Amino acid sequence: MTGSFDPSALADAAAPLLDLALTPESRAQVVVHLTIAAEQAALLLSADLGDEDEPAPVYRP
């Protein structure tokens, strides 16, 4: 994750896209959870996975 990630900007941009109305209290907590998620994602995205690695769920028709 780059140091320029701005969780407030993401919350403000994504809320209308998702048709979600955020109160100020809710927005503040959403920003906290986006920040935590970004920390978790940084760890996940540093995994050494190849193009050929299949995701776990396999659909069977």
Added chain:
Amino acid sequence: MTPLLEGSAHALASAVRGGVRSAQEATRAALARIEACDGVYGAFTDVVAQRALDQAAVIDARRARGEFAGALAGVPFAVKNLFDVKGLSTRAGSRINRDLPRAEADATLVRRLEAAGAVLIGALNMGEYAYDFTGQNAHDGPSRNPHDIQHMSGGSSGGSAAAVAGGLVPIALGSDTNGSIRVPSALCGVFGLKPTYGRLSRAGTFPFVASLDHLGPFARSVTDLSLAFDAMLGRDPADPAQADAAPIPTAITLEDGLEGVRIARLGGYFARLGDACVHEAVERVAGALKSERTVELAEAERARAAAYLITMVEGAALHLKRLQTRAQDFDPDVRDRLIAGAMLPGAWAVQAQKFRRHFRDRALALFRDVDVLLAPATPCRAPKLGQKTFMLDGREQLVRPNLGIFTQPISFIGLPVASVPVWTEGERLPVGVQIITAPWREDLALRVARALERDGVVSAPVAAFG
């Protein structure tokens, strides 16, 4: 309290089958205990007294006719309120779901326990939509830890653990997406079994994270846990996610002992974080099992991160319409995590699913050399009710998402786990240890738990009331 409910479910069932006790007596005892204690414990949200008495009468009539009354004859049980119970709205801990039509049929696992002679007493409190490790509920109030009511029961199946620890019922069912059976089992000092992913039918239950949801039992003895699990085994065409795996009953091998079983503690991530008391508990269990080995499950912290993100994304997808139309009716702590989940990049969720297969392969490789893994269930004893933060890894962090740091990497890849309660003299509250085995080996996890119980290393006493 009545001796009928002090003992184990299997002893009660035996007494009912033998005509020493009746199912109706046991049902009335459970109803009386709930009436006396549940105003304090907050475990139940619904009590189905008439249904229970009617079912108990059926069990007693069956016995009177000389028929087999079932492995769980007359045993009262209750289910987390995300299980469908005919005639009740499946609230899943929410306010919103109370507007749903009443369930027209019971969940598969409810039907299977009743087919074994058990008697459904009611539905149990839980964290809203199962997105919780605390056992607190914004609408119904908290379920409290019966061993110290100022402390959390754990979540999200808090009512299930509290009902069993408090002696209200000997068996309860819950769900576990990231630790919601194992965390409350640990905090309330009862036995819990999170089976292999895909093992037990999820039909007739309200979902949370389809990739990670499991159902399983709580009990105060390993034999009871085993009997409940065995009664629920079997294919169910109504659950498209259930695996096509051969059922392995556990009761017949429960007393087989541990000769030749290779047991190791998980080191690294599982030994580094958390309070000293949880690691001391693992050490005691390992010592009792004569295990001196420690092995590494590499990338466990990354697995936890991946489970965290899959939960956010899938949970958000499940609830998006409700977030758009009824945001004010959610528990704010749940709502805001779900909203954040809706905003996350799709690539993160796909990467998490790719990592899931990779991590599963790592774990399976480990099981070539070891049969059983031991790890703490939680990073601490039960926090106080209302506590928002605690110290973890040298910094203040939120309680709600972090009580499951040791359970999440394991359920992420669907391994079966028995959580066993460990007590320390002078401490009112227990800690839990996870007994983890390879996929489909619930029998071995329970066999280890039973050996520890037989040797007095782990136990689940009924909490003293008042």
